[in-house]
Amino acid sequence: MASNIRLIARLDIKGPNLIKGIHLEGLRVLGDPNEFARKYYEDGVDEILYMDTVASLYGRNNLSEIVKKTVKDVYVPITVGGGIRSIEDVKYLLRSGAEKVAINTAATKNPELIKEVSRKFGSQCMVLSIEAKQTDNGWEVYCENGRQKTGLDVLEWVKVGEDYEAGEILITSVDYEGTKRGFDFELIEKVSQSVSIPVIASGGMGNLNHLNRVVNESKADAVAIANVIHYNQLSIYDIREYCKSNSVNVRDYEKS
Amino acid sequence: MKKVSIIDYGLCNLYNVSNALEHVGATVDIIDNPNSIKESTHLILPGVGAFKNGMRGLSLRKLIDPIKEHINLQKPFLGICLGMQMMLSKSYEFGEIEGLGVIEGEVKKIPSFSPNGKKHKIPHIGWNRIICKENKILDKSKNYPSMYFVHSYKAECVKKDNVIAYTTYNDLKIPAIISSNNAYGCQFHPEKSGRDGLDILKKFINL
Numbered sequence: 165m166a167s168n169i170r171l172i173a174r175l176d177i178k179g180p181n182l183i184k185g186i187h188l189e190g191l192r193v194l195g196d197p198n199e200f201a202r203k204y205y206e207d208g209v210d211e212i213l214y215m216d217t218v219a220s221l222y223g224r225n226n227l228s229e230i231v232k233k234t235v236k237d238v239y240v241p242i243t244v245g246g247g248i249r250s251i252e253d254v255k256y257l258l259r260s261g262a263e264k265v266a267i268n269t270a271a272t273k274n275p276e277l278i279k280e281v282s283r284k285f286g287s288q289c290m291v292l293s294i295e296a297k298q299t300d301n302g303w304e305v306y307c308e309n310g311r312q313k314t315g316l317d318v319l320e321w322v323k324v325g326e327d328y329e330a331g332e333i334l335i336t337s338v339d340y341e342g343t344k345r346g347f348d349f350e351l352i353e354k355v356s357q358s359v360s361i362p363v364i365a366s367g368g369m370g371n372l373n374h375l376n377r378v379v380n381e382s383k384a385d386a387v388a389i390a391n392v393i394h395y396n397q398l399s400i401y402d403i404r405e406y407c408k409s410n411s412v413n414v415r416d417y418e419k420s
Numbered sequence: 421m422k423k424v425s426i427i428d429y430g431l432c433n434l435y436n437v438s439n440a441l442e443h444v445g446a447t448v449d450i451i452d453n454p455n456s457i458k459e460s461t462h463l464i465l466p467g468v469g470a471f472k473n474g475m476r477g478l479s480l481r482k483l484i485d486p487i488k489e490h491i492n493l494q495k496p497f498l499g500i501c502l503g504m505q506m507m508l509s510k511s512y513e514f515g516e517i518e519g520l521g522v523i524e525g526e527v528k529k530i531p532s533f534s535p536n537g538k539k540h541k542i543p544h545i546g547w548n549r550i551i552c553k554e555n556k557i558l559d560k561s562k563n564y565p566s567m568y569f570v571h572s573y574k575a576e577c578v579k580k581d582n583v584i585a586y587t588t589y590n591d592l593k594i595p596a597i598i599s600s601n602n603a604y605g606c607q608f609h610p611e612k613s614g615r616d617g618l619d620i621l622k623k624f625i626n627l
Contacts, residue, residue, distance in 0.1 A: 167590055168546050168566070205614070210547055210568075235439055241568060241612045258433040263612060285433075286468040288543050288570040331543050331570075360532065362541050385541060415547035415566035420615065 168413045169379050170210040170386035171400060173393060174366060175200060176217045177227060177246075183217065184394055186342035187310060191217070194394055198233050204393065205238040207400035208417030212242045213266070213334070213364075213388055217309055219247025228260035235261035245293050245334070254281050258289070266293035266334050269307035271325070272314045278328035287331035291364075294318060294325075296351055297338045303351055310338035318351070319358050326359045333359060334388065336366040344370025344391055352382035364388055372398070372406045379412050424625055425460040427487070427503075428452045429467075429477030437466045437500065440611035444622040457486040461495060462625055466611075467502030471511040471527060471573070474502050475519065484520065491522045496627040497603040498557075504598065504605030505575060513573055523600050525577035534591050543572045544589045550596040550608070552585035557604055557623045558597065565616035567596065567608035575607065602627060 175182050175197050182197040194200070201212050212234065219225045225247040234242060244257050245266030254265050271278050271292060282290040295310050296303040296318045303318035322333055335355050337348035345368055352365045365378045366388035378384045392398045407414040424446045426434050438448045441464070449456065457463065465487070467474050478484050491497050499507045508519045511527035519527070530542050547566040552558050558565075569587065575595040577583050585597035587608075598605045604624065610617035 167541075167544075168548060170546050208614075235436065236443075239440060239443070239612060239614050239618055241570075241609075259435055261435050261439065263433075263436065284469075286470070287572070288468060288545065332545065360539060360541055361543070362545050385546070415549070416564075417566070417614075 167385075168415050169384065169407075171403060171414060172211040172213050172364060172386055172388045173201070173204040173209045173400065174213045174215065174388040174390040176215045176390065177230065178217050179226070180230070182394065184342065184391060187338055189310070197230055198237075200394065201234045202237050204400050205240060206419070208404055208419070209240060209400045210415065211240055211386070212238060214242065214244045215266070216244075216246030225253060225257065228257060231257065231260045231262050243291055245291070250277070251280055251284060254285060254289075258285065264289045264291050264331075266291040268293040268295060272305060272307050272316060275324055275328050278325060278330050282329035282331065287329050290330050291332045291334050292322070292325040292330035293334045293336070294321065295336050295338050296348070298348070298351070306338055310341070319354055322355050322358050326361055330361060332362045332364060334364045334366055336388075337368060340368030341366070342391060343368055346370060346374040347378045347382065349377060349382045352378055352384050356383040362386060372403065372410075375403065375407070376410055376412055422462065422625070423449065423460045424462040424464070425449045425451045425456060426464045426466060427457070427483065429474065429481055429483065433468075434466060437464060437611045440618060441621055441625065444618050444625065446625045452481055454482050454486040457483060457490055460490070462627070463487065463490050463495070463497045465497070465499045465503035465506065467500065467506070469502060471502065471505060471513040471519070472515070472517050474506050475517055478506070488520060488522060491603045494602045496624060498624050499605035500611070501571060501607065501609060504607055505573060507598065507603065507605045508575055508577070511573065522603055523577060523582050523598055523605070524579060525575055525582070525598075527573050528576055530572055530574050530589070530592065536591070538590055540590055540592060543570055545570045547613075548587040548589060548608075550585045550587045552597065555584045555597070555599065556627060557620050558585065559619065562616065567606075567610065567613040567617055569608045571607060575605075
C-alpha cells in the first residue's frame with residue numbers, strides 16, 4: 165500500500181493578514197490567519213504552511229508572533245517560510261513553535277545554508293522552497309516571490325538541494341499559482357522523479373481532480389492547498405473524504 | 421506531588437512538547453542537570469537530529485546515569501522521536517554509537533528500497549496508522565489512530581514484547597511505541613499528532 169499523502173493548508177501572510185494573490189502577486193486580504201489555521205486544524209488538516217510574502221523584501225520573517233498564537237490551538241506541524249536567511253532566523257522560528265522552515269532566496273544565494281540548517285536541526289526541519297517559472301526548455305528557479313530570476317534550472321537545483329541534505333522540496337509553480345487551473349503537473353512529475361526526498365506540490369489547485377492527478381500521475385507526496393479552502397469552495401474535511409473514495413491514501417480523521 | 425520535566429540537552433526545540441503538555445494539564449519544567457532529574461516524577465526526552473549529537477548532549481550534562489536511574493526506579497519516562505531511539509542499545513547513524521540501553525535493540529537507517537523493489541522516500545514524513553497492543557498510554561479501543569512521523573532511522577527491538585505499537589510505511593514495519601515497565605518511547609510526535617497524540621501525553625502524565 166502506498167503511503168498516505170499529506171494535505172497541507174498554505175497560508176500566505178502579509179503583515180498580520182492572510183492574503184491571496186495570483187502568480188504570487190496582486191494581493192487580497194482575507195483575514196486573521198489564526199482563525200483560518202484553527203478551522204483547518206478542526207477540519208483535520210495534516211500540516212499548516214505559513215509563508216511571509218513580503219519578508220524577503222524587508223529582510224526578515226515576521227511570522228513568529230502569528231506562529232506563537234497558532235500553536236496554542238493547533239497541534240499539527242507548522243512550516244514557516246519567507247525571508248529566512250540564517251541559523252539564527254531558524255532558531256527563532258523554531259522557538260516560536262514552528263516545526264520546519266521553508267527556505268528559498270537565501271538557499272539560492274548560499275546552498276551551504278541548507279546543509280547548516282539540516283545538520284543543526286535535522287533534515288526533517290529543512291524544506292527547500294522553490295518558485296518555478298516555465299521557460300522555453302524547462303523551468304527556472306525564481307526568488308523574491310516570483311519576482312527575481314536566479315538563472316538556476318529547477319531540475320538541477322532540486323538535486324543540489326537533496327545533495328545538501330534538504331528534507332523536503334516545496335515546489336510552487338508561479339505560472340499556475342492562484343489561477344485554479346490545476347498544478348503544473350509536468351513540473352511536479354519531473355521534480356518527483358529527480359529526487360528521493362518528499363515533494364510538496366503547490367500552486368494551482370482548483371478542484372479535486374487536480375489533487376487526484378498531482379498525486380497519482382505526478383507522484384506528489386503532499387499537496388499545498390490555498391484558494392479553494394480560503395474561499396470556502398471546499399473544506400479540508402471534504403477533500404479528505406474525496407481522497408478516501410478516489411484511491412488517494414490519506415489518514416483517517418473523525419471530526420470531534 | 422507530580423513533577424513533569426522535559427530534558428533540555430541543547431539540540432532541540434522544546435517549545436512544542438512543553439506547549440502540548442501544558443495543553444493537557446501539566447505544569448512543566450525544562451531541566452538540564454542531574455539533580456532536577458532526581459526531583460522529577462515524569463521525565464520527557466524529546467529530540468530531533470542526529471543520535472550522536474543527542475548522546476553527546478546528554479553525556480556533557482552528565483544526564484545519562486540519572487536518566488537510567490529514573491527508569492530503573494520505574495518512574496514514568498517518555499522518549500519522543502530521537503529520544504525514543506536513544507533508549508535503545510546502539511545506533512548506526514554516522515558510525516556505531518552507544519545509546520542509553522534501557523531497551524535492547526538497535527537504530528538503523530530506513531532502507532531505500534523494500535524487498536519487492538519499491539522505493540521508500542526518506543525521511544519518512546507523514547501521518548500513519550498505528551496498531552497497538554494493550555497498554556497504559558494509548559487506548560486500544562481507539563481504532564488505529566494516525567500519528568505524525570518524521571524520521572530517517574528506525575528502531576529494531578530484540579524482544580517483541582518491547583514493541584507495543586507499530587506502523588507500516590509502504591510495506592515496511594516500523595516500531596511506533598516501544599516500552600519497558602514505565603518507560604515509553606514514541607517514534608512519532610504525539611505533540612504534533614492532533615487529538616490522538618495529545619491523548620497519549622495526557623495518559624502519560626497521569627501514570
